[in-house]
Amino acid sequence: MSAPKKVVLAYSGGLDTSIILKWLQTEYGCEVVTFTADLGQGEELEPARRKALDMGIPEKSIYIEDVREEFVRDFVFPMFRANAVYEGLYLLGTSIARPLISKRLVEIAEEVGADAVAHGATGKGNDQVRFELAAYALNPDIKVIAPWREWDLSSRTKLLEFAEAHQIQVAKDKRGEAPFSVDANLLHTSSEGKVLEDPAEMAPDYVYQRTVAPEDAPNEAQYVDIGFERGDAVSIDGVAMSPAEILTKLNELGGMHGCGRLDLVEGRFVGMKSRGIYETPGGTLLLEAHRGIESITLDRGAAHLKDELMPRYAELIYNGFWYSPEREMLQAAIDKSQEHVTGTVKLKLYKGSARTVGRWSDHSLYSEAHVTFEDDAGAYDQKDAAGFIQLNALRLKLLAARNKRLK
Amino acid sequence: MSAPKKVVLAYSGGLDTSIILKWLQTEYGCEVVTFTADLGQGEELEPARRKALDMGIPEKSIYIEDVREEFVRDFVFPMFRANAVYEGLYLLGTSIARPLISKRLVEIAEEVGADAVAHGATGKGNDQVRFELAAYALNPDIKVIAPWREWDLSSRTKLLEFAEAHQIQVAKDKRGEAPFSVDANLLHTSSEGKVLEDPAEMAPDYVYQRTVAPEDAPNEAQYVDIGFERGDAVSIDGVAMSPAEILTKLNELGGMHGCGRLDLVEGRFVGMKSRGIYETPGGTLLLEAHRGIESITLDRGAAHLKDELMPRYAELIYNGFWYSPEREMLQAAIDKSQEHVTGTVKLKLYKGSARTVGRWSDHSLYSEAHVTFEDDAGAYDQKDAAGFIQLNALRLKLLAARNKRLK
Amino acid sequence: MSAPKKVVLAYSGGLDTSIILKWLQTEYGCEVVTFTADLGQGEELEPARRKALDMGIPEKSIYIEDVREEFVRDFVFPMFRANAVYEGLYLLGTSIARPLISKRLVEIAEEVGADAVAHGATGKGNDQVRFELAAYALNPDIKVIAPWREWDLSSRTKLLEFAEAHQIQVAKDKRGEAPFSVDANLLHTSSEGKVLEDPAEMAPDYVYQRTVAPEDAPNEAQYVDIGFERGDAVSIDGVAMSPAEILTKLNELGGMHGCGRLDLVEGRFVGMKSRGIYETPGGTLLLEAHRGIESITLDRGAAHLKDELMPRYAELIYNGFWYSPEREMLQAAIDKSQEHVTGTVKLKLYKGSARTVGRWSDHSLYSEAHVTFEDDAGAYDQKDAAGFIQLNALRLKLLAARNKRLK
Amino acid sequence: MSAPKKVVLAYSGGLDTSIILKWLQTEYGCEVVTFTADLGQGEELEPARRKALDMGIPEKSIYIEDVREEFVRDFVFPMFRANAVYEGLYLLGTSIARPLISKRLVEIAEEVGADAVAHGATGKGNDQVRFELAAYALNPDIKVIAPWREWDLSSRTKLLEFAEAHQIQVAKDKRGEAPFSVDANLLHTSSEGKVLEDPAEMAPDYVYQRTVAPEDAPNEAQYVDIGFERGDAVSIDGVAMSPAEILTKLNELGGMHGCGRLDLVEGRFVGMKSRGIYETPGGTLLLEAHRGIESITLDRGAAHLKDELMPRYAELIYNGFWYSPEREMLQAAIDKSQEHVTGTVKLKLYKGSARTVGRWSDHSLYSEAHVTFEDDAGAYDQKDAAGFIQLNALRLKLLAARNKRLK
Numbered sequence A, B, C, D: 001m002s003a004p005k006k007v008v009l010a011y012s013g014g015l016d017t018s019i020i021l022k023w024l025q026t027e028y029g030c031e032v033v034t035f036t037a038d039l040g041q042g043e044e045l046e047p048a049r050r051k052a053l054d055m056g057i058p059e060k061s062i063y064i065e066d067v068r069e070e071f072v073r074d075f076v077f078p079m080f081r082a083n084a085v086y087e088g089l090y091l092l093g094t095s096i097a098r099p100l101i102s103k104r105l106v107e108i109a110e111e112v113g114a115d116a117v118a119h120g121a122t123g124k125g126n127d128q129v130r131f132e133l134a135a136y137a138l139n140p141d142i143k144v145i146a147p148w149r150e151w152d153l154s155s156r157t158k159l160l161e162f163a164e165a166h167q168i169q170v171a172k173d174k175r176g177e178a179p180f181s182v183d184a185n186l187l188h189t190s191s192e193g194k195v196l197e198d199p200a201e202m203a204p205d206y207v208y209q210r211t212v213a214p215e216d217a218p219n220e221a222q223y224v225d226i227g228f229e230r231g232d233a234v235s236i237d238g239v240a241m242s243p244a245e246i247l248t249k250l251n252e253l254g255g256m257h258g259c260g261r262l263d264l265v266e267g268r269f270v271g272m273k274s275r276g277i278y279e280t281p282g283g284t285l286l287l288e289a290h291r292g293i294e295s296i297t298l299d300r301g302a303a304h305l306k307d308e309l310m311p312r313y314a315e316l317i318y319n320g321f322w323y324s325p326e327r328e329m330l331q332a333a334i335d336k337s338q339e340h341v342t343g344t345v346k347l348k349l350y351k352g353s354a355r356t357v358g359r360w361s362d363h364s365l366y367s368e369a370h371v372t373f374e375d376d377a378g379a380y381d382q383k384d385a386a387g388f389i390q391l392n393a394l395r396l397k398l399l400a401a402r403n404k405r406l407k
Helices: A015-028 A046-054 A068-081 A098-112 A127-138 A156-165 A243-256 A281-297 A300-319 A325-337 A384-406 B015-028 B046-054 B068-081 B098-112 B127-138 B156-165 B243-256 B281-297 B300-319 B325-337 B384-406 C015-028 C046-054 C068-081 C098-112 C127-138 C156-165 C243-256 C281-297 C300-319 C325-337 C384-406 D015-028 D046-054 D068-081 D098-112 D127-138 D156-165 D243-256 D281-297 D300-319 D325-340 D384-406
Strands: A006-010 A031-038 A062-066 A116-118 A143-145 A181-184 A189-192 A222-229 A232-236 A261-267 A273-279 A343-350 A353-360 B006-010 B031-038 B062-066 B116-118 B143-145 B181-184 B189-192 B222-229 B232-236 B261-267 B273-279 B343-350 B353-360 C006-010 C031-038 C062-066 C116-118 C143-145 C181-184 C189-192 C222-229 C232-236 C261-267 C273-279 C343-350 C353-360 D006-010 D031-038 D062-066 D116-118 D143-145 D181-184 D189-192 D222-229 D232-236 D261-267 D273-279 D343-350 D353-360
Touching: A006 A015, A006 A098, A015 A031, A015 A156, A031 A046, A031 A098, A046 A062, A062 A098, A068 A098, A068 A232, A068 A243, A068 A281, A068 A325, A098 A116, A098 A127, A127 A143, A127 A300, A127 B384, A222 A243, A222 A281, A232 A243, A232 A281, A243 A281, A261 B281, A261 B300, A261 B353, A281 A343, A281 A353, A281 B261, A300 A325, A300 B261, A300 B300, A300 C325, A325 C300, A325 C325, A353 B261, A384 B127, A384 D325, A384 D384, B006 B015, B006 B098, B015 B031, B015 B156, B031 B046, B031 B098, B046 B062, B062 B098, B068 B098, B068 B232, B068 B243, B068 B281, B068 B325, B098 B116, B098 B127, B127 B143, B222 B243, B222 B281, B232 B243, B232 B281, B243 B281, B281 B343, B281 B353, B300 B325, B300 D325, B325 D300, B325 D325, B384 C384, C006 C015, C006 C098, C015 C031, C015 C156, C031 C046, C031 C098, C046 C062, C062 C098, C068 C098, C068 C232, C068 C243, C068 C281, C068 C325, C098 C116, C098 C127, C127 C143, C127 D384, C222 C243, C222 C281, C232 C243, C232 C281, C243 C281, C243 C343, C261 D281, C261 D300, C261 D353, C281 C343, C281 C353, C281 D261, C300 C325, C300 D261, C300 D300, C353 D261, C384 D127, D006 D015, D006 D098, D015 D031, D015 D156, D031 D046, D031 D098, D046 D062, D062 D098, D068 D098, D068 D232, D068 D243, D068 D281, D068 D325, D098 D116, D098 D127, D127 D143, D127 D300, D222 D243, D222 D281, D232 D243, D232 D281, D243 D281, D281 D343, D281 D353, D300 D325
Parallel strands: A006 A031, A006 A116, A031 A062, A116 A143, B006 B031, B006 B116, B031 B062, B116 B143, C006 C031, C006 C116, C031 C062, C116 C143, D006 D031, D006 D116, D031 D062, D116 D143
Antiparallel strands: A181 A189, A189 A273, A222 A232, A222 A343, A261 A273, A343 A353, B181 B189, B189 B273, B222 B232, B222 B343, B261 B273, B343 B353, C181 C189, C189 C273, C222 C232, C222 C343, C261 C273, C343 C353, D181 D189, D189 D273, D222 D232, D222 D343, D261 D273, D343 D353
């Protein structure tokens, strides 16, 4: 790979990506364009602009964007239509943000004539894979620079020396090592590494940043109604909201009630297992409610097929294959199923749990006439069940007869 | 189908199956053998003996058995190895008990020379299917009598008249209609029908029978260590127990902390949707803990394959295909995966939730050496990731190049 | 079910459906509307009109339609996009025609104000299921009459007596029993029953109706180029044709070369196994060619996902669930994958076999630059493979190390 | 990776692996042990011994083994139980041989105290992955040397110069470049590269080495009976044979009749598409016959599950994951299904095709009593079908009613 001439860097404004910015300038002598996205991580973005200016990036090469609506509408919501969970439990909060960042990096590279993009993910994790697969899938000719895999700044000390040598300001609280590493966006906060590395040890309380401990949640349950249209949440307690507004509100509710904490050991795509603490307050409510509304509006055949496809779909997102034909095929199937997933779900939030306690819809497939223990006025003929069972049993009977015969 | 001569009846001792007993005698003039199983439903069985005797069943034709250990060891545990949940949420507590009952009915039929078995499930539900598919799969020549599909006792009034006419005692509290219908065993209690038939309405508190409301659970969390061997729970807090003892203890713990309540609308095999309230306190802890121990002892490839197979496996159990070649194939695959699922999980129980907070095992695949943010002493070469990504990206690049070319 | 007042009958003009027509008139006293479709079965339709008139059906109640283009375009082609084969071998020629017939029956019922439809399939086969599931899925209130399950005309003798009694003409060659039963349409001819009922016995030559024996095919191979656009065949040897024209031409070519004969024992949805002789000359060529064009235009991820979904998709069609949400979900996924399945395949036809021998496309993903044994000018860096293998191996190494440790 | 001290090399005795042998000696100064396996590739092995001796390998470091029985019994047969085909067509002849070779390399390494193994696969193909994943899965501490990824002998000229410089004899016919590359074993011969690199061009006749052209096959069909026990072939025309004997005989039969030729473009695990010509004469017969015997002895539920699992299973083998927990899980499921796959299949071989024309078994599930068009003496009650259809239709009716209601 020839040296890059102009690089679009995913820039947070923090110490690590500031060092990367400087390293790109010094190592490759290349022009750097910064891209800083508001994905709902809860940090001010303007300081990133100042820092970039300080390191000599011209105003026109600094991209700062609020992509929260796009993030929820085009990434989070499609994923929740699938009820996607990785390894039974993880709501994929980090995984789903990476393709959006790569998409903007590649688009900006095209706008500004850059030949490369760069990210600050390490060589041990999944994020490098997610950033890079997405970038290559969107532009097969782009170069991707992953400084953590290239440079020799392999210890905290070396990083700080580099920062000092290049006059990069280091906030006082960043001089020591953080006790764990954090990623955040509107969907979740993840924490991993350092104090969390022994999976036998309980995670210390100070790791949690976005949800109160269930013990500290209100002593009274709260009920909330979430409205859906075609598989996407569109209202809370009857108030219509935009996608990002809804997720923001659900985060607030879930966080307050201690919902969505997860302590998980997961299998990384790069091969080892890692332990993470995830907080997905709004997402946890959304998943529960989505399953709730599907339970009355989605046909059993469609629902079961979705359940069977889901693990693969979740794995594709986790592994970084958002922009792959197979993810798009599965999405087409899932989206097809959501045409009537419209209605309202009532959740009960209490001390760390969020449970569906009621659901209703004009699109409901639930038929009290059919299911009732009372007289059903002929809606269902119980005698049909005899034939249904006989023919479902036939192959089992033939098997049993064969096995009996051979004994 | 010719009339049965001798029938083994799944007999609870309750009003409904007593009526069935009498109806079999009067309708078919056949000999009746009763089978009453202690599946952990929490009811005395001896009254069933007395009632059977009262209705003229000779002592030798009354089978009363404690099958709790067999139930947990040969049915519940194999199912939990698969992390089976139906439609994302239901732990299959009713479904998994039916094949065991049918198995004993068929075995007893062979012992006593009966040509038929009978059950008290209605023509609208899944249980009839589960009873009958299991029976036919075990004996292709057996007759199965399902009185609810045959007789004309279609209202409560007619049933009570039949009882009165045949001198069947009706407990005072059974004279009115129950406000809902209940099934229970060591794994769960389910409630459905009547007051629960509107899925928009919250289930009344009095429906719950086996778990306290989370609001009434202790204000302090409790921690419990569950030990596993080859995928099955074998100890609690270091004390070795039998399968049924473990589930009993987990029920006690889970019930006390309000764990395992579920309000679900599900798709029945016979075609309509129904709403059930399920309480699975111990099973909820067991599932969480099993996932926890798998998270460090099960390889990612195996774990993901299990997750993909699970919905089908759960569907087979739900639909009554326990004794089918395809369930046995899936079980063989699942059991194969559990060889090293050995170790201990620490759960935190609090106000309705049960969460894994620690796990450890001699069989662990978690390698701190590989995952650490610190110096890994060469365990993992970050440069390998570049090649890994390049080759995973290659097909996506070729796709992107093709699409670019055609624009 | 109340008696039908007006019935739309799937009417072939043959003896059996003529008897059904009369039986509907006499049994139910209902008005009958006939629907006779040209699905490419190779029979004149006008005689059906005459016979219907003879039995008193007024001209306006006789529907005779050429649905060949719709059949191929909306049913056969979508199915072939999936490379659908049932139980590894069967091209679903009968299965795929049934939903179209039901669709027209239901549509005509709506046009003419009929409350029922009727078909001539027996109670042992799959076709009754296919007809009826499709009808109910399209109109939940329609009645379906299946005379073979209702009447007592259970032997050939009784049928002929009924015909005679009602002055239905019986062709001389229909007086004896046919030695096997046949279904045909533009996609295939199936034969089953009677002389074919012993699966150990080779099918007699006279069963085959649409393909020459491979031994009688030309001694010279023939090459044919099939052009595809977005997954559908659009031309043969460079000549653009309509869907039905293409299948007709492929039938001619395949039939002449003895292609597409299949002797199969299959598992019916109703539970037993049956043996069929299928001739699908054009379809066999189409499947081979479609796989051929996909091999260069479809990404591996998409192709493998399709292969995994295919058996389920084929099963749904076989079982009669064409009009089900899960078939439509799978179709959406499959169709999504076909956007670039455009190009040309060269087949070699010879003595019963049809094999891809060349394929080319502007949409090709095949890159000689990447795959060449020669110098690839840097398209592919072989060193990337080392990292690719290391990270794919990592979990296997961790497993092996665990197992070694525990020995 | 530190330099290897003692290497076990997969050694064919050909020019390429002789150069590798010398290169290992000169590049690493390491001791070399050679392993030459008779996998049925049809070459003399003794010349390999002489060449190894010539290059200074001591007698005790030369391993030459006939592994044909192990190959067929423990690798080929288990794979055929699954009916495994990759991308719909490829019988995995190369893929299945690699894990066996790696297994012996690793075992010999343990015996002789070697710290590394080496193979002659290039950096562009799948074989490197298969060799190495298998080796690492069997010994996590083994080193694997892949000279083609390391050295700079990147052209034919350089290789020949190296050979000359190190006094490696080059057969006259190896001086020029081969027009394509070949791999062979008892299951198949594959050819790829060079003259085959344009997938639009028909493969020249001289590529085929193991099968006659269908045009040159006998003008008379031949019939052959293949006997199976528990899913494995055990006899031909009534004569019991060992696994390798059976495959040898089937190769002879298939080759003579021009069966098993395949011209395929496939997706490699390393990301690009490649074109191969495969000849699998015996395997083609075996697959057809195995499907044939399953058709009467395997239950539909088991058969369909197998069909759904197969593509994944085939992909795992193709990608080199033979020694992975997920392949072993699938194998456990597949093997479970084969308990009654016992009986005999009659194939017709003619001019390139092999078709099942009859099958019989004591373990047959085919019931003429159930399927017959004639009077079935009550084996099957056609009226059961009505209930079966009604309940299968119920969810479709509820869907249709919902959609109608919302119009």
